[in-house]
Amino acid sequence: MTFDCLAYPESCLFFLIGFVALVFASIFKKNLFSPPLLYVLVQSIMLGIAYLKLMPAMTDYHLTTWLVWGGGAFSFLTGCFLVRLAFRSSNPSLVLPQKLSVAVEYNWKYHFFLSFLAFAFFFYGVIGVISIAGNLVLLTNDPSLWLNGKNSKVLVYAIFFTSSPMVVALFGVASFKSYNPIRWIRNASRIICLLTIILSFLTFPSRGVNLMCVGFLFVLANYLFKRINWKTASVIIAFILLFFVGVASVKGQYGEMDVTDNRVFKEVALLPYKYIANNYWNLDYAFNRSSDVPEHSWTYGIDAFYGITQLMFIGTGLQASFGWDSPFNESVVKVGGLNTIPYLWDAYKDFGYPGIFLVPFFWGFLFTFLYKKMPMAKTPLALLFHTTFTFWIILWNFTTGYKQAMYIIWFIFFFFVCTVSYRKKTFLPANQIISEEVCPENNGDHDISAENKNRDCDAR
Secondary structure, eight states: OOOOTTTOHHHHHHHHHHHHHHHHHHHTTOOTTSHHHHHHHHHHHHHHHHTTOOSTTOOOOOHHHHHHHHHHHHHHHHHHHHHHHHHHHHOTTOOOOSSOOOOTTBOHHHHHHHHHHHHHHHHHHHHHHHHHHSSOGGGSSOGGGGOSSTTOGGGGGHHHHTTHHHHHHHHHHTTOTTTOOBHHHHHHHHHHHHHHHHHHHHHOOOHHHHHHHHHHHHHHHHHHTOOOOHHHHHHHHHHHHHHHHHHHHHTTTTTTOOTTSHHHHHHHHHHHHHHHHHHHHHHHHHHSOOTTSOOOOOOTTGGGGHHHHHHTTOHHHHHHHHTOOOTTOGGGOSBTTBOOOOHHHHHHHHHOHHHHHHHHHHHHHHHHHHHHHGGGOSSTHHHHHHHHHHHHHHHTTTOOGGGOHHHHHHHHHHHHHHHHTBOSSSOOOGGGOOOTTTOTTOOSOBOOOGGGTTSOGGGO
8 A cells, every 4th residue: 555645745744844853853963852843743743644534524624723723833933942042142052961960959868758749649549549449440350441531430539640740750850870879769769660650550541641651751861861862752652552552442442343353453543543633623623613503702811720720629610600611622522522622722712813822932932941941950840840841742732731730730749849859068960979989988879980089078
């Protein structure tokens, strides 16, 4: 079977844009997780996949939709460019190093033990799931009973057990030698990361949450161990597809079909396509609905803070009182059950057409600012924020990150742990460690390098 570019001109164009972006990153050794490059890669590849039109629901975009999609992309990239220009003017010698490091004032013992507060928050959700399901969901007799969407009883604990990526992020930054010089904390943190990932998957095998757990480690490794190239990224994408199919099977989304049935192979291919393409056909449907489908009421920016109002237990009440569309966007579902939609729709719901330009611009500016601040940061906070925002960009086709309460909780934990752990003259970073030969009282907590043998002990 050959791929006819003339039959799929839009897909070919967007795949070409994604390919050129990868070649550009490879030739000029650009970081794949820089905000503008990541945005271009994700948007071009996913829209290219959607435009393959494997389902009748994926129809050609109207002009309005192209203007919305293009306007959002232009605004985001403009915000990124302005920050890069400002940093280049103020500090032209500033270059993102191959490995980040932290200032000497950071106390990794504080960081390690305070991170257990985040683990306790997550574990409370695990216990809650067990109290309802009788076991971890994946270990029950019929996991699909508990994975049937928003009506599942175990989801009352969702804000807790879906915080496993927060735990992985906090312990993950303590797992790398370039950041943390204390060996036993690094080893213990790696064990806790692995335990959290396994426990998260057994508790509730959510595709997004569990991919974020593993993905956070890849992003951290990109800055603290070795840059991820396009080949590694391709392997990661292949793993994601396999994981997607596996979870769909656990959830019973392939029905009762036997693996020997030829239909199952078609469904295996179509299900991931549906989850990508429905975001785009819903976006087009939302901006070009028929006259008999009523328009939603504007939220005037209030619903943009749904994550905060949800934590205050008034978010759902506000939506019901004013008749706003729910976070599941039921008003723009083109095909029943497929209700995800890009963040641009939420930007429009909250702020109208100006939001299509202002919201992406704001996030592009903020993401790039944090990205540029990482080499100068004295704590891991900027890296933790950047790692989370990386997945906002990746998942913006499925969910609007800034409207999710769980992210607000994560940021609070990140800020608390990193702020309390920032104390002067405690432990040195890996490239400034005192040798045992110079300081015999060294207790073996730190790795020793020969180049540090003559360093003054008082520097500790």
